[in-house]
Amino acid sequence: MTQAQSSNSNIPETDFNLLEDSEDADNHTSDSTATRLSLQFQLDDSFFGQRIDQVAATVWPDFSREKLKQWLKEGHLLVNGNSVKPKYKSEGDELLTLDVELEAQTRSLPEDIPLDIVYEDDDIIVINKPVGMVVHPGAGNSTGTLVNALLHHYPKSVELTRAGLVHRIDKDTSGLLVVAKNLEAQFSLSKQLAKKSVYRIYDLVAYGAIIAGGTIDEPIKRHPVDRIKMAILPGGKEAVTHYNVKERFQHFTRIQARLETGRTHQIRVHFSYIGHGLIGDSVYMNRVRVPAGASELLADTLRGFKRQALHAAKLGLVHPRTGEDMMFEAPWPEDFSHLVDVLRTENKAY
Template identity: 85%
Template sequence: MSQAQSTHSNLPETEFNLLEDAEDADNHTSDSTATRLSLQFQLDDSHLGLRIDQVAAIIWSEFSREKLKQWLKDGHLLVNGNTVKPKYKCEGDELLTLEVELEAQTRSLPEDIPLDIIYEDDDIMVINKPVGMVVHPGAGNSSGTLVNALLHHYPKSAELTRAGLVHRIDKDTSGLLVVAKNLEAQFALTKQLAKKSVYRLYDLVVYGNMIAGGTVDEPIKRHPVDRVKMAVLPGGKDAVTHYNVKERFQHFTRVQARLETGRTHQIRVHLSYIGYGLVGDPVYTPRVRVPAGASALLNDTLRNFKRQALHAVKLGLVHPRTQEEMMFEAPWPEDFKQLVDVLRSENAAY
């Protein structure tokens, strides 16, 4: 276990915000196979008059009712060999048959890679991802990824889409990720994302003197020329980032950003758009800006900081089984801490 803290608190629903692929730039191109599920159940008089989706949820409680409804509609869950609607009323003597293929991430190989696990139970894992670790295997990254590590730590994750991952952060962004350990947990967490009921908070350091916090509400889409980049452009997907000033330095500001939506590179794009590029960002702020009169220590620190100064520091969610509201926190990685310490020492010199 790391030094990161996990606490359970009664967070108001309005304090939760969307958790998606907000800071991800890794392309998931790994192959997948399928795990076939074949189940049968004979109903009796105790099920007379009940809706079929209600009965299925009681019988196969490891799956969400929504997932079972979808399987009914898609013809994977049959009643006496026939497709029925979720509101079908049971007569109490039907034979239920469930035949479904669960997409599995099995082509990627398990690798014994250490994981910084903040929290784990039978349903979820919360992981503090280090800088430099790619989340999903993809072009040029077939090994050494978080998926490879998950397959070794928990082999049954091979039965889940993306090995149980429900969101991603970029290779050079550090911090918290939640991983599902079963289909029901994965479905419940994905539903929380869609409902914007997951809280994620980032710490970051930007160039410039930010006076006050605010909100950036600007659409984001792929850059029309530089396909590595995202950009604020008309016709893009809605994107909202809330930000607050946490600490001011002579030529830099430490900021916390909270995502209302989750778009690729959202924080990096939005903060650059309003004139506050992230320190070390090789895509959106590629030129190192050393202020006039900076000490040799600050000069070296800035030039040697090779990744965006961005850390997913807090993660809040509702546990998919217990419905408990949970909040997790991960400490700054050493490079981020050193950067802030140097800025503080530089600031004290003025």
């Protein structure tokens, strides 16, 4: 059974995989509900000279700039209590007021898909995502996603951008992610992301013998030719992964990695870059590598492991309403456990 626990211990400051970079919002106040939204934000001189639609998009990143421009034009978004045009230039001391009734933010449809819910209250849902589930609808994946499941489980999530998602994990990565159930929770989690105060630990199994732990600090951006891939390239976004060796085999290593940043495919790209790609990763490993002299069981297990050996095992955050430090854990799925068991018996270290 998936374990969840809360604690009052200090949680190390890390980042996790953001859909969008979030701005800090220390002076954000709200008395919103999930349907009627009433928000205020006091600007400071860091916004001086910027267009007000640009400012609003920075202040409230969960709404598109076009939606905020629409609300400015319709009088739902006021500056010092007055309607202004989107091109209005900020003086750096205005009070923004947003008062609007939320409408559906997604065209995705609810689907009755079972969810492994680790924890849920009025503000957040922590989910243990299975292998094979896409988190957000996209090209070729319009149904059967976590968003479709969330819309069925909690219909009011339709009023939130991305149905309350604040981060995602890859389709073939298993493990924990948190979802907001209201805009206040979404803002709070975005703030924690910006401050790197969300703690995420991944378990993985990589090719090769890794002797000791370390840190991989290499920038990541979209591959210039193969658009499915990410790559280590100059000009990419900062990407930092800390890791510890947990178990050594003859030809493989089990590792625990902690994300300081959260870039797309970060762990997979970083370990491939240092020559230790993940077992089962068909994107960053060009073939299955079976060690010479491997037993039939080991060879079959490696060839039959059809997804990257990567599991989001621990998630730590501060509850958006109570301020409580919370830590959640999810055990390895069956395929990951079987892989490690086979390596322990068939590929024992010398």
